[in-house]
Amino acid sequence: MNIEKMRSAHKVLSELEFDKKELDRGYANRTLRIDLDSGKMEIRPVTQQMKDLWIGGKGLDLWMMLQEIDKNTKWDSPENTICFSPGPMAGVISFPGSGKTLVTSISPATHSIMDSNVGGFFGPYLKFTGFDGLAIVGKCKKESIIYIDGVNNKVSLEEAPEESIDSHLLAEELTEMYADDEKDKRNISVVSAGRASEHVRMGVLNFSFYDWRRKVARLKQAGRGGIGTVFRNKKLKAIVIRKEGVTPGWSIEESKVASMVVPKDLHQDSCCCKKEQAEEINEIREIISQWNDDPEYVIEMMQDIQDRERCISPEAIEELCSRTGVPKSHLFHIATFYKAFSLEKRGETVIQVCVGTACHVKGAARILDEFERTLDVPKGGTTPDGKYSLEPVACLGACSIAPVVKFGDEILGNVQVKDIEKILKKHGKKGGPEKKTDAENRMGGDNA
Numbered sequence: 001m002n003i004e005k006m007r008s009a010h011k012v013l014s015e016l017e018f019d020k021k022e023l024d025r026g027y028a029n030r031t032l033r034i035d036l037d038s039g040k041m042e043i044r045p046v047t048q049q050m051k052d053l054w055i056g057g058k059g060l061d062l063w064m065m066l067q068e069i070d071k072n073t074k075w076d077s078p079e080n081t082i083c084f085s086p087g088p089m090a091g092v093i094s095f096p097g098s099g100k101t102l103v104t105s106i107s108p109a110t111h112s113i114m115d116s117n118v119g120g121f122f123g124p125y126l127k128f129t130g131f132d133g134l135a136i137v138g139k140c141k142k143e144s145i146i147y148i149d150g151v152n153n154k155v156s157l158e159e160a161p162e163e164s165i166d167s168h169l170l171a172e173e174l175t176e177m178y179a180d181d182e183k184d185k186r187n188i189s190v191v192s193a194g195r196a197s198e199h200v201r202m203g204v205l206n207f208s209f210y211d212w213r214r215k216v217a218r219l220k221q222a223g224r225g226g227i228g229t230v231f232r233n234k235k236l237k238a239i240v241i242r243k244e245g246v247t248p249g250w251s252i253e254e255s256k257v258a259s260m261v262v263p264k265d266l267h268q269d270s271c272c273c274k275k276e277q278a279e280e281i282n283e284i285r286e287i288i289s290q291w292n293d294d295p296e297y298v299i300e301m302m303q304d305i306q307d308r309e310r311c312i313s314p315e316a317i318e319e320l321c322s323r324t325g326v327p328k329s330h331l332f333h334i335a336t337f338y339k340a341f342s343l344e345k346r347g348e349t350v351i352q353v354c355v356g357t358a359c360h361v362k363g364a365a366r367i368l369d370e371f372e373r374t375l376d377v378p379k380g381g382t383t384p385d386g387k388y389s390l391e392p393v394a395c396l397g398a399c400s401i402a403p404v405v406k407f408g409d410e411i412l413g414n415v416q417v418k419d420i421e422k423i424l425k426k427h428g429k430k431g432g433p434e435k436k437t438d439a440e441n442r443m444g445g446d447n448a
Contacts, residue, residue: 002162003177011159013144014039018153021130026088027051028130031064032155034146036234037078037138039157046132056132057087058115061104064135065113075108075226076233078138085133086123091246099124101207107225108201114225120207122189125150125243140235147178150243151187160237167192168329171208171217174240185210186247190217191239193228203228215314216328277315283308284319295324299334302341311345339393347382347389349408349427356395358402363417367403368392370417374424 021028029046046060054063061083068081082105092098101123107114126134129150136146145160164170171190179185190208197203205222222228287304291297298320305316312335321328335341353359353368368379371390375383382389398404401413407423415423 003173006160006162006173007177009160009162013157013159014041015157016041016043016155018043018130018155020153023127023130026056026090026092028127028132030131031060031133031135032131032148033064033135033137034155034157035138036136036140036144036157036236041155041157043131051088055088057085057100057102058104060085060087060133061102061115062113064133065104068135068137069106073106075106075111075230077106080106080137080230082136082227082230082234083133084123084126084135086127088132090127091124101126101222103205103222103227105225105227105230107227108203108229109226114227116205116222116224116227118205118207118220118222120189120209120220121247122191122207122241124246125187125189125241128246129241129243134239136234136236136239138234143235143237145174145237146239148239148241150241163237165195165237167194167206167208167219168327170238171206171219172327172329174238175208175210175217178240178242182215184242184244185217186212187242187244188217189241191231191241192237193231197228197232200226201229202226203230203232205231214328214332215317216332218329280309280313281315281319284316285323288319288323293323295326298324298326298331299338302331302334306341309345310348311342313343313345345382345386348387350389350391350406351408352391352393352396352406353379354394354396354398354402354404354406355392356399356402358399359396359404362403364403366417367405367415367420370420374420 021030027046031044031046032041033044034041050060050063054060064083064085065081069079073079082103084101084103086101087098089095089098099119099121100117101120102115102117104113104115106112126148129148130153142159143161145158145163147156147158149155163173170192174190175185175188179188188208188210192206192208193203194206203226205228206219207222208217208219210216211218284305287308288301290304291301301320301324302312302316306312309316317328317331317335320326320331335343351371353364353371355364355368368390372378375388375390377383377388377390379390379392393406396404396406396411398411398413403415405412405415405423407427412423
């Protein structure tokens with residue numbers, strides 16, 4: 001992603017600065033209206049009567065819509081309004097669903113007013129930025145975005161010709177563009193509708209949230225009514241909102257409790273691992289180069305990385321994304337879809353116990369239990385020394401020799417519980433607790 005090139009191509013069409021607003025019993029007592037035709041932005045009051053009659057969410061959306069449309073308004077009319085409202089309980093984590101955003105517009109599918117709801121952080125970000133609702137009317141002349149900066153209290157309408165249209169790419173680009181650093185990415189939410197919304201009447205709106213574990217912007221959908229089609233008809237690429245202090249921190253530095261109990265030299269281990277990480281990255285780059293950085297062979301690259309590194313690490317995802325151009329979201333989809341891949345490092349030897357029907361009937365469950373007991377590791381886990389990973393699998397395709405165990409690359413058939421310690425000893429692992437010799441037993445063992 002050439003973020004600087006995208007950013008430099010932006011042209012600010014209009015701006016509005018606003019005052020910071022403290023919430024009063026769940027209300028900011030104002031809404032934001034943006035006219036894409038003229039670029040005019042205005043802040044409108046929310047009266048007590050409106051709160052009493054409409055409350056928020058779907059009700060407030062309908063009130064804002066009815067100020068703009070009439071009986072002749074069609075779904076593709078400039079007057080058709082897209083309205084967003086999170087409701088007065090937005091962001092109150094004590095109540096499930098309080099992060100929802102309600103979206104309304106005239107539906108291209110039914111030609112009547114339709115609402116849809118979506119999770120994520122957009123609604124709470126809008127509320128804590130100081131707006132109970134957002135109404136968008138008109139149509140842009142060129143591809144544009146709306147940027148609501150809840151940190152610096154500013155709204156801007158900007159031409160954005162270079163960014164992608166497809167949401168899974170666009171969300172990553174705009175999150176990277178508007179975040180100050182990695183931690184700030186959690187404070188960004190992007191609303192967009194992909195290219196398909198230009199060709200169907202049931203286009204969805206995608207709302208992004210940043211997954212800090214996977215380090216990628218993921219998407220939730222407002223999928224009802226075709227509001228994504230209305231969004232693209234207005235030549236809007238995206239709405240970007242940024243607001244600090246809403247989502248919880250995930251780092252030790254941000255946690256007051258953790259900073260009190262965690263040793264200051266916590267990160268020394270990571271410093272000691274820098275050399276190993278550099279070697280790993282070089283190996284990953286070498287694998288990608290062997291496939292000529294061709295995105296068509298990204299699965300083959302991931303297979304080679306898995307074989308060499310025993311996992312698809314965050315560093316591998318970063319390198320694959322930057323070298324091939326394949327979005328991180330797609331790479332994570334591959335890594336989590338195929339059983340051959342693992343995001344966590346597997347053991348040097350993977351032990352797979354077939355638990356399919358034929359093997360199950362012949363005692364596969366007892367074999368799996370015995371492996372767990374002998375290795376002292378739960379199924380799906382890896383031994384502390386990193387030597388073995390234990391995995392149950394649905395079928396190994398060798399029902400005629402059930403029960404079946406795959407030990408590394410070796411297929412073992414007709415396995416019995418009594419064979420497990422012998423199998424492990426053959427491969428260099430003494431299973432279970434140390435057993436006393438006959439001489440020790442005759443001497444009385446621990447009681448001697």
